[in-house]
Amino acid sequence: MxxxxxxxxxxxxxxxxxxxxxxxxxxxxxxxxxxxxxxxxxxxxxxxxxxxxxxxxxxxxxxxxxxxxxxxxxxxxxxxxxxxxxxxxxxxxxxxxxxxxxxxxxxxxxxxxxxxxxxxxxxxxxxxxxxxxxxxxxxxxxxxIDFRWDTIEGYGPEDVDKVPHAWQAGPQTKLLYDQLRAMPNGGTYIICPPPNPFRCPPGPYERVSMVADYFKKHKPKSKIIILDAKDKFSKMPLFMQGWQDLYGDMIEWIGASDGGRIKSVDVASKTVTTAEGETFKADVLNVIPAQKAxxxxxxxxxxxxxxxxxxxxxxxxxxxxxxxxxxxxxxxxxxxxxxxxxxxxxxxxxxxxxxxxxxxxxxxxxxxxNTCYSLVANDYGISVVAVYQFDGKVMNKVKGAGGVTPKGAAPSQYLAEATYARGWYKxxxxxxxxx
Ligand SMILES: Cc1cc2nc3c(=O)[nH]c(=O)nc-3n(C[C@H](O)[C@H](O)[C@H](O)COP(=O)(O)OP(=O)(O)OC[C@H]3O[C@@H](n4cnc5c(N)ncnc54)[C@H](O)[C@@H]3O)c2cc1C
Structure with missing residues (x-):
């Protein structure tokens, strides 16, 4: 043409x-x-x-x-x-x-x-x-993106076949899938989200939700621990509410100020040590390092x-x-x-x-x-939308345009958002x- x-x-x-x-x-x-x-x-x-x-x-x-x-x-x-x-x-x-x-x-x-x-x-x-x-x-x-491999002791590109980040979709995504399937009921999945700025701000928390959805159906005695390099994250109140309502006490989030920032990883034993010196042992460990161009x-x-x-x-x-x-x-x-x-x-x-x-x-x-949809469960979606325009210096947010899914909405709204999320993907x- x-x-x-x-x-x-x-x-x-x-x-x-x-x-x-x-x-x-x-x-x-x-x-x-x-x-x-x-x-x-x-x-x-x-x-x-x-x-x-x-x-x-x-x-x-x-x-x-x-x-x-x-x-x-x-x-x-x-x-x-x-x-x-x-x-x-x-x-x-x-x-x-x-x-x-x-x-x-x-x-x-x-x-x-x-x-x-x-x-x-x-x-x-x-x-x-x-x-x-x-x-x-x-x-x-x-x-x-690329990763700042020098920010976590003991974790480098050679370790991703044991501890995947799965932050560039492909073989590591399949590996993480297989590890979650092989994990015993009652096991612990630990995810370590990176500091800002990074690819897909709500991504780690959607991942937690999706792993919880799988555990709830197939391995209900299992635990999820989030060791976070930050004190707050995208759509945090919405994720927190969804986790509480759908998954009870399965998910524990530990923010940076409460000792969540990790310092080192022992890949062989799947153990992480935080900046404060506390250790956490995982059955499935998912470390997402800090990022750069x-x-x-x-x-x-x-x-x-x-x-x-x-x-x-x-x-x-x-x-x-x-x-x-x-x-x-x-x-x-x-x-x-x-x-x-x-x-x-x-x-x-x-x-x-x-x-x-x-x-x-x-x-x-x-x-x-920009719209970022996240599924908290199969029939439960949330989203954030914003419009941007160059203001003479930077690409800034257009005031009054966009919004976030309301907290405490009717189940039908979260169901509709899950449908929109799939439509957005298509x-x-x-x-x-x-x-
Ligand atoms: C788990 C997860 C969930 C996400 N969910 C969402 C979502 O719901 N909505 C959303 O909007 N975003 C989401 N994202 C973010 C989104 O994937 C990225 O922001 C997006 O892929 C960025 O596009 P890009 O073109 O910058 O980079 P990419 O899509 O990564 O493309 C870069 C390409 O460059 C190629 N390349 C690199 N180096 C070279 C080279 N030297 N020579 C030739 N080619 C090269 C690579 O092979 C790659 O294909 C998610 C991310 C993650 C990790």
Whole structure:
């Protein structure tokens, strides 16, 4: 399919985007003035997750004259959203795993399954692990997260086949699933959530809920202990209420100030020691280390002292390297949380920014959306929604837009939210990889 990129066409595409449930909102306040040149510009997108795949697809939607190459080593992508549901047995692994076929066939994207080993922003080239070099006009980098392995004594990347973090969905998610199935009734699952900022703020607590859902049905004498590096967490009152109502005293949360921060791990005995020196022994241990931008972002010099990538938050162009854009978890995106929905929204805004830049038009003033649904049980969902807009400095929250599921709501509302959560998953994965 070939679409000529005209001003009228861009505005129409932008309003279609606004109508999508998972969509970023593009409000075009500015006129777009000219279409420059006929040569076909080449945009390389690194990382085929929520940010990169969305950006690649919307680049082609906004301007089919742009040649897009998406580089992603994995042949299929398993989403972290839904991976907690899989742990509870509420969905299967295939349902949360998606192919890149539609991006190739329907959107004309050149998908290359390879690792990027280096970026040269001055020469505008990307080096692949197989030795090939690709020239680009604009580069988008969406490599997700890496872990700060130096923050917990005794726990490193070599230990994940015994103590998985399962914070990048894939083989570790399956391992954690198997460990929970092999655990005896009456055993203890210990999860150690990371300090802020990290990928998916409600994620560890949804995981606790899903493990509790499984235990309640199959291993009711079991315990869950949360040793937290924080004193509060996303949707905390809602999770706490749900845990109390659904799982009684199965779950014990220990915040950082009450001795929850862990210092070291003995992988062989699955024992953790806290900063205060107390030890806890698990049957299944799930340590989620502190996080930073994906390794490639460091190697390419796109990070600052925070360990994340500074960007102009209206376009997501790097403040360090011109012509290079960083989206998704790796970027510093103001008040936006590190989530798949945020990455999807940022992918669209970044695609728009590149299309208008290449065509010499004005950038619309975008609004971006994020929703984080969590299941507390199969029929019990909660959510937080917010809308964001660039305020001249950062991507800030739009006052009065969004909200959180009320505490103490009728069961029918929590049931409805569980249905919406599943609908959200279908809609966002369709928007990112399938549609
Ligand atoms: C348990 C859990 C539950 C979650 N639930 C939700 C939820 O309900 N809703 C929600 O919105 N978010 C959720 N998230 C968060 C969401 O998964 C992330 O925020 C999202 O994946 C970020 O997208 P991204 O594009 O930045 O990174 P990713 O999706 O991780 O994609 C990065 C891609 O880059 C590739 N890559 C990395 N390095 C290279 C390289 N050198 N060369 C080529 N490719 C490379 C990787 O292979 C990867 O596919 C959850 C996360 C977890 C862990």
């Amino acid at each position: 070939s679409i000529k990129f005209t001003r009228r066409n861009f505005i129409r595409t932008a309003s279609v985007t606004a109508a999508l449930p998972a969509g970023a909102l593009l409000t075009s306040a500015h006129a777009m003035t000219s279409v420059q040149g006929t040569a076909q510009p080449h945009v390389v997108v690194i990382g085929g997750g929520f940010g990169g795949a969305t950006c690649a697809k919307y680049l082609r939607r906004y301007d089919s004259n742009i040649r897009v190459t998406l580089i992603e080593p994995k042949k299929t992508y398993t989403t972290c959203p839904g991976s907690n549901w899989y742990l509870a047995g509420l969905t299967d692994f295939d349902s949360i795993t998606h192919s890149y076929q539609a991006l190739k066939d329907k959107h004309g994207i050149n998908v290359v399954h390879e690792w990027v080993s280096g970026i040269d922003p001055a020469g505008k080239t990307v080096k692949l692990k197989n030795g090939e070099t690709l020239q680009y006009d604009r580069l988008v980098v969406s490599p997700g 994906g390794k490639l972002a460091f190697d390419a010099g796109l990070t600052n002292e925070s360990g994340w990538c500074p960007v102009h938050q209206n376009t997501f162009e790097s403040t360090i390297h011109k012509g290079v854009y960083v989206i998704g978890d790796s970027s510093i995106a103001g008040k936006m949380p590190k989530s798949g929905h945020s990455a999807n929204s940022q992918g669209k805004i970044c695609a728009a920014a590149i299309a208008v830049d290449l065509n010499g038009w004005d950038m619309p003033r975008p609004k971006l959306a 809609s966002i994965t369709h928007d990112t990889w399938l549609g």
